[in-house]
Amino acid sequence: MDHVIIGAGPAGVVAAETLRKLDKSAGITLIGDEPEPPYSRMALPYYLVQQIPEEGTYLRKTRDYFGHRKINLVQDRVTSVLPDEHTLRLDSGETMRYDKLLIATGSRPVSPPIPGIEQEGIHTCWTLDDGRAIAASTGPGAKIVLMGAGFIGCIILEALAKSGADLIVVEMEDRMVPRMMNATAGNMIKQWCIGKGVHVLTSTRVMAIEPGDGHRFKVILDQGVPLDADLIVSATGVRSNIGFLEGSGIQTETGVLIDRNMRTSAVDVYAAGDVAEGIDFSTGDYSVQAIQPTATEHGLLAAKNMAGLDARHKGSINMNVLDTLGLISSSFGLWMGTDKGDSAEQVNPARYQYLNLQFEEDVLVGATTLGLTLHVGVLRGLIQTRVRLGKWKERLKADPSRIMEAYLACTQPVSINTGLF
């Protein structure tokens, strides 16, 4: 049995090592197109601020981790998939046969349609190589414009601000992290950043990037004076890497369409991670989540199914955690609420603390936190177990901060132990 995995990110690596655990003798090939050992994009911001060396970003740390497990690492790029022939074509001109194939090609940053965006000196922050380029051009006094204050923008923001640069963030929505935080939380993060000396322009669009005088670039906005910049970092969203599947017959929409067993429309071809439209636990719909926990869940499940098990996906919970210059925020599931649900909210703007819980009947379906770090994982626990909160729902509506008590009281074995019911 020859398993081939395209993509050496978290989904691909977890799949490869899981396959090896399940099948000692199968051939396992992991194809990555970057000239580095498999590494984590999640760790790049920490590399940017020189908290860790390049090796600190590697997904697996022990020496010869892949060789030791007889996982064959190949540096190449897959140019097309021929499912009928169980064959791949590679950029090097080679072809490769597979018995089972996993598509785990991840996603890539989108380039917004702005005149001048293609110039040199305008970076995305996605690969280790991007990180090296940004690290070389930032530093105290550098004028940086960061386009986009989404999740990735905010993660880079921290690294750029720490370098001592003069940083301006431009976001077209009305708040920061609009796809992860509601208006209250998103604007609290904005106020926090402003308090830390970062200029934040929300509801503002970049219209064009022109050569500057005195500085490398002049950034033209839809309002106000143009911004000077020595470096521009673009973080305006990502999109699944599915281009190479054109003509393969494998069905795609935003990402590769898969079923609960991670199978694509082609026989013996599976997909996982940022490239796949997997099932969302909260909505039951298939969508691209593009987050680390989902990528590893997908990788694990895909490998089990490739090894012949029947491992069905129950759905991944969409969730994120973000540290914006020391203000920690997280959101889970249906944090934006639902039509038939109700909610509880606690706001303390002076202390930058916020907690929002979303219910359907007496079940927690979503949550948002700001300025809280202890035990936030139970929010996932409560959403994932769909535990009925009973009388604890009213208690949480009166005081959302009692979430941990509610969890303990409603988690069956503990409450039997304690006699709380």
Added chain:
Amino acid sequence: MLKALQIEPAKCTGCLQCELACSWENEQVFNPSKSRIKVFTFHDEGRFVPYTCTQCTEAWCMQTCPVDAIVINETTGAKEVIEEVCVGCKVCTIACPFGTINYNSSSGKVIKCDLCGGEPECAKACPTDAITYVDADHTGLARMRAHAAGGD
């Protein structure tokens, strides 16, 4: 035979000796906020519930860690954070459905129970045997873990 922490909340008096012992052992301070075991108080019922990592089989924290900073101690079965490798991204803190791996802002890393390498100080410090370190089969943890893994 692997051992595990057995927690019997009915025996807990809320004295917080476990939290002090934990923070002293791991952080060299007597500060309950740095403890990896927490005692939750139910004022209405007058009860106390000590709570920490169950070293679950799924190891959600370990599975999701992007930099391989969480490993299994083969002797104790504990999932341990390698502090030098942890970058502080906090993904594990939202992935753990028990809420038992937490961010420590003073170190910029995450912390969780590591069973003190096989001699848990919380169990030693507990004056009422509400926390004991016993053969894993006896703790009834399997059901608790299965419940939290949940889903439909």
